[in-house]
Structures are given as structure tokens and as C-alpha cells.
Amino acid sequence: MTLFYGTELASRLMLGTAQYPSPEILSDAVRRAGAGVVTVSLRREAAGSRAGQAFWTLIRELDVPVLPNTAGCHTVREAVTTAQMAREVFGTDWIKLEVIGESDTLQPDMFALVEAARILTEDGFRVFPYMTEDLVGAERLLRAGCEVLMPWGAPIGSGKGLNNLFGLRALRAHFPDVPMVVDAGIGVPSHAAQAMELGYDAVLINTAVAKAGNPAEMARAFAMAVEAGRMAYIADPMEERDMAVPSTPVIGQAVL
Amino acid sequence: MVAQTAIPHGTGPSVLVRGAGVSGLTAAVTLAERGARVSVHECGGRVGWGASWKAGGMLAPWCEAESATPEVTAQSLASLDWWDAHVPGVDRNGTLVLAPPRDVREIMRFARRTSHFSTIGEGEIAQMEPDLADRFSRALFFAGEGHVNPRDALNALAARVVELGGSLRFNVPVDAGTAGYDWVVDCTGIAARDRMTDMRGVRGEMLLLRCPDVTLHRPVRMLHPRIPIYVVPRAGHVYMVGATMIESENAGPMTLRSMVEMLGAVYALHPAFGEAEILETGTGLRPSYPDNMPAVRRQGRHIHINGMYRHGFLLSPVRAAEAADIVFGES
Numbered sequence: 001m002t003l004f005y006g007t008e009l010a011s012r013l014m015l016g017t018a019q020y021p022s023p024e025i026l027s028d029a030v031r032r033a034g035a036g037v038v039t040v041s042l043r044r045e046a047a048g049s050r051a052g053q054a055f056w057t058l059i060r061e062l063d064v065p066v067l068p069n070t071a072g073c074h075t076v077r078e079a080v081t082t083a084q085m086a087r088e089v090f091g092t093d094w095i096k097l098e099v100i101g102e103s104d105t106l107q108p109d110m111f112a113l114v115e116a117a118r119i120l121t122e123d124g125f126r127v128f129p130y131m132t133e134d135l136v137g138a139e140r141l142l143r144a145g146c147e148v149l150m151p152w153g154a155p156i157g158s159g160k161g162l163n164n165l166f167g168l169r170a171l172r173a174h175f176p177d178v179p180m181v182v183d184a185g186i187g188v189p190s191h192a193a194q195a196m197e198l199g200y201d202a203v204l205i206n207t208a209v210a211k212a213g214n215p216a217e218m219a220r221a222f223a224m225a226v227e228a229g230r231m232a233y234i235a236d237p238m239e240e241r242d243m244a245v246p247s248t249p250v251i252g253q254a255v256l
Numbered sequence: 257m258v259a260q261t262a263i264p265h266g267t268g269p270s271v272l273v274r275g276a277g278v279s280g281l282t283a284a285v286t287l288a289e290r291g292a293r294v295s296v297h298e299c300g301g302r303v304g305w306g307a308s309w310k311a312g313g314m315l316a317p318w319c320e321a322e323s324a325t326p327e328v329t330a331q332s333l334a335s336l337d338w339w340d341a342h343v344p345g346v347d348r349n350g351t352l353v354l355a356p357p358r359d360v361r362e363i364m365r366f367a368r369r370t371s372h373f374s375t376i377g378e379g380e381i382a383q384m385e386p387d388l389a390d391r392f393s394r395a396l397f398f399a400g401e402g403h404v405n406p407r408d409a410l411n412a413l414a415a416r417v418v419e420l421g422g423s424l425r426f427n428v429p430v431d432a433g434t435a436g437y438d439w440v441v442d443c444t445g446i447a448a449r450d451r452m453t454d455m456r457g458v459r460g461e462m463l464l465l466r467c468p469d470v471t472l473h474r475p476v477r478m479l480h481p482r483i484p485i486y487v488v489p490r491a492g493h494v495y496m497v498g499a500t501m502i503e504s505e506n507a508g509p510m511t512l513r514s515m516v517e518m519l520g521a522v523y524a525l526h527p528a529f530g531e532a533e534i535l536e537t538g539t540g541l542r543p544s545y546p547d548n549m550p551a552v553r554r555q556g557r558h559i560h561i562n563g564m565y566r567h568g569f570l571l572s573p574v575r576a577a578e579a580a581d582i583v584f585g586e587s
Contacts, residue, residue, distance in 0.1 A: 018503075021323050021548065022547050022549075023456075023546045023547075024546045024547040024548070025547075027546075052503055052504050052505070052506075053505065054456030054457065054505055055456060055503035055504075058456070157481060213368070213369060
């Protein structure tokens with residue numbers, strides 16, 4: 001059982017809610033995915049006027065735990081303000097913290113992330129930080145009060161899968177007891193299965209489902225991959241070897 | 257009373273159309289053509305007080321299949337002919353879909369999701385749009401599509417309503433009475449939001465540029481993973497650039513980031529746009545239902561045509577016909 005800030009989720013697949021062809025298709029996808037959590041972004045220009053209210057109501061009606069995010073924030077202050085607004089709108093102290101440091105790769109700014117995580121944790125938030133697979137950064141985030149880590153697989157929306165397998169393995173091995181979610185960069189279900197096989201506790205997908213030709217069908221495919229990957233991890237996969245090992249035993253064969 | 261005095265004389269059913277945007281005016285013309293006595297009431301001071309004024313006016317059933325359901329394409333195939341028959345100035349030069357060299361894969365995705373196009377290379381692009389020569393190596397050409405200038409088209413429809421014996425009144429209070437009419441057709445777009453509980457606004461942003469240095473003959477959609485734009489040519493080297501899709505009901509002015517991104521994309525289409533004058537920036541809310549599909553709904557003698565989303569010009573003729581079928585008992 002994996003607990004995210006004391007809560008067990010119904011599924012290890014987290015689904016983003018942006019970019020779907022329509023709210024109706026989004027709702028189908030969430031259902032078919034059996035998503036454990038849906039993430040939603042509060043665009044900053046909507047702040048104050050509550051302009052996203054109609055869409056947020058649709059999200060709340062999905063009846064799946066909501067993890068609001070600070071997508072699009074580039075500074076500590078923006079991220080903190082957005083998180084505070086999200087807490088009010090969705091009535092949750094969970095926040096997926098994104099502080100973007102570089103606009104081409106949308107790479108997280110680890111320094112600002114740690115700072116924002118500290119401020120928000122002190123303010124009572126339960127922070128899910130979107131981070132690179134940096135070990136030292138992970139250590140700092142945990143020290144800042146995070147109890148969940150969300151390393152990227154690859155840049156957001158790139159669909160490249162797990163870009164740094166070594167780094168993700170190392171991160172998993174260094175913090176075996178911290179719930180960890182691979183967030184961003186996953187393109188196809190096999191990428192999600194791979195993350196789960198590495199021992200990650202969940203994956204977060206948005207673009208790969210939303211921009212598929214048939215989002216609901218793709219959501220189901222991801223759900224199956226996540227389940228398969230998790231099951232394989234628990235079943236303890238065999239080791240990779242450099243030589244063949246015949247699957248049929250040769251000992252005891254008739255010698256002619 | 258406003259309502260009674262405005263009913264034109266005659267024998268057909270009397271219909272009050274509320275709203276003089278694209279769905280109201282297409283409904284008014286369609287109903288009047290079938291013999292209804294039509295009065296159009298608009299709360300604003302001119303036609304297209306809402307989202308229609310800021311539309312691209314693209315009549316692109318095949319391109320829309322990239323993100324819309326197959327029904328949108330199927331239902332809008334006759335749309336181009338309807339507009340051609342009802343307003344002057346419908347261009348039928350097709351649509352060009354292209355992408356910057358780095359994002360050529362976006363073209364492959366667009367091609368997989370759409371149909372009725374031909375893939376063209378540098379030579380043909382240069383022939384069709386000489387100003388884009390040597391800038392793009394591959395494009396999709398949707399020959400069967402067209403576009404219309406929304407503002408001219410709305411004015412033409414308004415004139416047609418009057419020609420057919422109907423009447424138009426502007427600055428009519430939204431709570432004005434509807435007594436005395438056989439039917440009320442409500443086409444008030446996002447203004448109906450309080451009455452239609454499942455409606456939401458989807459924010460869009462657009463720019464009007466004048467750029468004598470660039471000549472385009474057809475709408476150009478430039479694909480990009482983050483900032484896809486379309487550029488629709490109007491008369492006099494004016495270009496309409498759109499349009500963002502934001503799940504927000506904030507109809508306030510455009511943000512700097514949106515404008516920078518859109519202008520950057522236009523500049524990438526052709527550097528000469530750097531000298532363009534920015535004539536207008538606009539934002540608006542597209543009235544949208546959860547399936548993003550325009551719908552005709554009936555409540556007694558009230559018919560609602562709404563939820564046009566981004567398909568106002570594309571789907572309003574067919575929705576107008578559906579509403580008329582109800583009024584004339586043919587549905």
C-alpha cells in the first residue's frame with residue numbers, strides 16, 4: 001500500500017485534465033482510466049475573477065480526488081499565490097508544485113522549487129513537487145517538508161518516455177520509502193509500465209491521453225499498463241544478463 | 257410593448273429571434289425564407305455583439321476534424337454552399353496547413369486525423385502563396401474549404417432579414433417581453449449562461465493586423481506544439497490572427513504573454529509581419545456545452561440554438577435549419 005500524505009489512492013494512474021477535445025471526452029477518459037487523482041491547473045490570468053469556475057466545477061464533478069497544480073508559474077511568488085488560490089477553490093491542501101526555470105524544456109527550477117516547497121509546507125500545504133531526477137534536489141525537497149516526489153520522465157508534453165533511466169533508478173534506490181510519481185514526458189503506455197517496473201508508485205499522464213486520437217481508449221490502455229508494471233515490480237522481475245541461458249534444461253537429456 | 261409592435265404582418269408563424277450574432281441571424285434568415293414572420297432583438301448596439309464579431313470565419317469542415325468529432329465534419333459539409341448562397345464575398349480557395357521546420361511532425365499528426373487534403377511540396381506552396389516560397393517545405397492543402405469575413409457576412413444577413421420582410425431592433429433590454437410571438441428562438445450565446453446550467457465560456461483571443469508587405473490568398477494554419485495559430489486574410493492586406501482556447505470565463509483584455517506568443521508565431525510565418533500594424537486586439541467567450549457541440553434545444557415554444565463553441569460559422573446554418581424544422585412541424 002502506498003500512502004500519499006496518509007491517503008491511499010484508488011489507482012496509481014494520475015491524469016491531467018488539460019487539452020482534451022471537450023469536457024465530455026475528458027470525463028470519459030477519467031472514467032476509463034479509473035484515475036486515482038486528477039490534476040488541474042489554475043491559469044494565473046484567471047486569478048481573482050474566478051474565471052475558470054465553470055471548468056473547475058466540471059472537474060469537481062468527476063468525483064476523483066483533485067490535485068491542483070501551479071503550471072505555468074516561473075517564480076516562487078507566483079507559485080505560492082497560485083497554490084493559495086487552489087486551496088480555496090478546491091478545498092484541498094494538496095498542491096502539485098511546478099516552478100518552471102527554462103521555457104524551451106519547461107525544466108523545473110530546483111532552487112525556486114525548494115524555496116516554494118518550504119514556504120508552502122510551513123503554510124500547511126502537502127506539496128507534490130515536480131522536479132528533475134536530481135538526487136541532491138530530492139534531499140533538499142524532503143528536508144523542506146515534502147513527503148512525495150515527482151521526478152520528470154522527460155520534458156512536459158514531449159512524449160519521449162524515461163529519458164534518464166539511470167537517474168530514475170538511482171533516485172528510487174536512494175529514497176526507497178518516499179512515495180514517488182513519474183510526472184511528465186510519458187508518451188505511450190509502455191513508458192508508464194516501465195516507470196512502474198522501476199518501482200515508482202504512480203505515474204502522471206496528461207498530453208499522451210488528451211492528444212491521442214481516442215483519449216478514452218488511450219486512458220484505458222495506460223491504466224492497464226500501470227497495473228501491469230506495478231504487478232511486475234511486485235512479482236520481482238528477473239535480472240538482465242549478457243549471455244543466453246536456455247529455458248529448457250539440458251541436464252538429463254539422453255546422450256546419443 | 258416592444259414585442260407586439262415588432263411582429264411583421266403576414267400569415268406565417270411569428271418568431272422572435274433573440275440575439276443578432278451568427279446563430280441568431282442564420283436562424284432569422286432561414287425562418288424568414290420558409291415563411292415565418294421574424295423579429296430579431298439584439299441587446300447590443302449592432303450585429304455580432306458577442307463572440308461572432310471576433311470569429312475567424314473559416315469554413316473548414318475537414319480541418320476541424322483534427323480536434324472535433326466526426327459529426328462536426330459531417331454536419332458542416334453543406335455549410336460552405338449555404339454561405340455562398342446567402343452572402344457575398346465567400347472565398348473558396350482552400351486552406352493551407354503548415355509547420356515550421358522543427359515541428360514538421362505536427363503535420364503528420366494533423367494528416368492522420370483529417371482527410372480530403374493533398375500533401376504539397378515547396379514548388380506548389382510557392383505557386384499558391386508566393387510570399388511563403390522558400391519558407392516551408394511541406395504543407396497540407398484542403399482544396400474544398402473556404403472562408404468568409406464574419407463582420408461583412410453578419411451585416412449581409414441582417415440586410416437579408418429585412419429584405420425578407422423581417423425586422424431588427426438593437427439595444428433591446430435582455431428582459432424585454434416575448435408575449436405575442438408564436439415562437440421564441442433564443443440565440444443569445446454566452447449571455448444565456450445563467451439559464452443554461454451546463455454552459456461554460458471558453459476564452460478566445462484574436463488580433464487584426466494590417467500588413468501591406470504580405471499577401472496571402474487563403475487561411476493558413478501554422479501548427480506548433482504550443483502555439484498553433486491561424487491567419488485569415490481579409491480585404492486590404494488585413495489579417496485576422498487567432499485564436500487561443502482557454503478554459504476561462506474571463507473576458508478581460510488580452511494578456512501580454514498571449515499577445516507575445518501569437519505575434520511571435522505570426523512573425524515565424526513571415527518576418528514581414530514584423531512591420532504590420534496592430535489594428536485591433538479582441539477577446540471573447542465561446543458559449544460551449546460539455547461536448548463542445550452546438551445544439552438545438554426545445555422547451556415548449558422556446559427553442560435555444562447555442563453552444564456554438566468554435567463552430568459558429570461552420571454549424572449555424574445546419575442548426576438554423578433544425579430550429580426551422582421544429583417551428584414548421586417537420587422535425
